[in-house]
Amino acid sequence: MSAPKAEKKSPRIQPRAPRGFADRDPGDIAATARMMETIRTVYERYGFEAVETPFVEYTDALGKFLPDQDRPNEGVFSFQDDDEQWLSLRYDLTAPLARHVAENFDKLPKPYRSYRAGWVFRNEKPGPGRFRQFMQFDADTVGASSVAADAEVCMMAADTMEALGIKRGDYVIKVNNRKILDGVMEAIGLGGEENAGRRLTVLRAIDKLDRLGVDGVKQLLGPGRKDESGDFTKGAALEPWQTEIVLDFEIEYGENSFTGITPGWNKEPIQSGLELKREGSFDLLEIQGLVRAAGYGPDRIRIDPSVVRGLEYYTGPVFECELTFEVKDEDGKPVRFGSVGGGGRYDGLVSRFRSEPVPATGFSIGVSRLVSALKAIGSPIVTGANVAGPVVVLVMDKDRVGDYQKMVAELRGANIRAEMYLGDSGMKAQMKYADRRNSPCVIIQGSNEKQAGEVQIKDLIEGAKQADAYRSNAEYRAARLAQFSCKEDEIVARVRELLTAHGIA
Template sequence: MPRLPKGFRDIGASEIREQQAMLAKIRGVYERYGFEPLETPAIEYTDALGKFLPDQDRPNEGVFSFQDEDEQWLSLRYDLTAPLARFVAENFDKLPKPFRRYATGSVFRNEKPGPGRFRQFTQFDADTVGAESIAADAEMCMLAADTLEALGIARGDYVIKVNNRKVLDGTMEEAGLVGPDSSKRRLMVLRALDKLDKFSEQDVLLLLTVGRKDTSGDFTPGASLNEDAAERILSVVTQTRQYFVPSGDTDGAKQLNKAIEENATYNAGFEELTQIQAMVRAAGYDADRIRIDPSVVRGLEYYTGPVFEAELTFEVKNEEGQTVRFGSVGGGGRYDDLVARFTGQKVPATGFSIGVSRLQAALASLGKKSADTLGPVVVLVMDKGEVAAYQKMTQTLRSAGIRAEMYLGSAGMKAQMKYADKRGSPLVVIQGSDERANKQVTLKDLIEGAKAAAAIKDNKEWKEARPAQVTISETDLVSKVREILARHEA
């Protein structure tokens, strides 16, 4: 039995067309922001991609990897950022700094597929490399907002959430999580905080301390903080959120203080968030579009400063009538250490990435799906001895810019009609011996015909009525076909 590897999928005509349209819109926005296109290969040396090293026991963990003939480990890219870091490191001297590029393509992850999550999917990234300025980060947020709106997502149906890793780091320092001994617990704290939009504060407190048992009976170990430290962390996060985006009246909010006054790391992150907020607000992006939210975590190790997450806020019902939240459809942030891995030289960089496939699924359920495009005009083969004449008509239509094909199978007329129907053809061209004798062709409008047919119950009448068809002179072929097509192009 032929079958698809799990986590992969075939994509049909209408979805491809839709995706191409999306990519074009995204590209338009990225270009408008001044990014240049760059394409890098889908395969890199494994060590160029980062921390998934082939000298471990299982080089295939997370990434698809294999060895070439001289035993070097190669991997399929799992994102577009790591290859960018390689490219920048390799071409550093030639590139304009800051270097701004966009890239799109398939990325691959060797992990368990889930709902809306596949092992191959499309991302679309924009990155600025070599810019320390926080303005580069603010720009990414605005780019993200503009892109989602260009794709037809209404203001209010999405939000770009912004945080700063330094704020979280400072918060954890305050709670006593310092030094290499605590690095494991710091990761657990970050994971726990990331759940704030999903679980209650009570549950997050459990995750910070003793651990939590979920409804399926699975137990998630906690970060084993003591109560005080856990509550401190949580309250810093919620207070910081209050400071930037106050719920309720804005006047009262102005009274709020930032949560920690004395921690240098926290203050640095806080200051950057303040600047980002000031810049995007000055450019006219309000909290309904770009919002500071200190519970955003994103990837665990990699980010060093601001992080962004593009989230869809609307809910949608699936086939079973359950409400589904799509959540994150993109994200990014500042990764100042990525290029340094190759050159040793610290190169500041910031970027944003859209999960195209996921976003497309979300748009589809939002009802934004474009109508199926019409199939080609089909020229029927009534008389196998006259194939050349049919082929010529087909070419005439093609030369006029009309999508057309001659029926290439071997079946009779009835089956050819069914074929045209299944292809979604708007009309067929018929020339039997009668028409040919008079230098005429018959055009049948399949869309009108289907409507007319609905009213006819009797087969004899159906046969004789021959609805929605017209016999014309051969010389009018192109103009009459255009006329019919024009009726169906809305």
């Protein structure tokens, strides 16, 4: 007879999830599902409808818009199909949506509002809390060039935060416009396709103004910066006069309340970026007007020049949803919770596939970041009561598993979570198993009970309470606490009584 496969001798394999990939436990799965259901409700109320795309796309259809797009083969997991075409795992949900809309353009209503939640993949160096697979929840409006679409997305993001129980004042949707930043780039001579990579380095440097301050950003705009750990980040290599214009603009724009035209700008001799910048400013004023008209004050949605967004495909307004309440960092220092999502206008992404321009805008939530935030504020959406485990029917006599199976089937038939113990261990281990499963009670039928047509029901919740009063385990067991017998045909009724008494059923 051949050896069963379980005993096959082969070198043992190390069981481990790949670096940057993680398993999810029941609590995390349930919390995330409840949170996403709340988000879904808000998005539906705004008239958005669900649509989903596959995890794999043709590499050329996705395009490369990640921050590290200038290093080929990085950022994205790619592999070749048997017909030599390159495939990639999606790195966000926006690029695949653009492909979907372009492919089904004539069938879709325009403007087309849609939403989707899904896992995305980044081929990056993993680290603590930095995963290579994570979930996003996106909403997009395609086919609307009006900034009313951008304003709507910002209001929807604000409503979502409040629906999730994040108090007004604890979040803010910050809005900026890439056109303004692009205007500044023009002004310092960094316009044009050939400077795309360097523009992104400058934008990413500006993005760090909050964290590194003016001096740190000045280094990143210039030769580069060495951080406290000694790691060196290459800079954008701007000339001092270019750095000065960028910082001048950022600081003045930031310190003054937004008025449409940044004070101080006109003193600059370089005017080439002015038109684009002015256009961007007007867009922002219009968004501001629309959200104010709908009753969203600056405590909820406001213009903020520090918002950049790392992806290269944005062409107009960009948004960031920041949680402003404080949490403790690893060193116990209080820090702002920070960003849980963002987005912006990407008018070029769909038109890559079409001869006509197709405007689009959208917003993306980082799902696990937002779950963490809801945990931090103790939101009932993600905490949830600890769910009681199943009733466990113990196996006292292995020849009678049919009898035990019948009891379990009756309990399940009455909609009561129940299971028969399926292992090989004795009474003590079975009780331990029931404890570990958080069972409300166990059903016991040894040969004596069988002869009497009865079972013992042991109430583990009540038992745990009474156990505290006993000095030793032995004394406790001897007392046979919280245990009662009943007839075989009363099991369902008595178990239901017990569950009701504990507020479970």
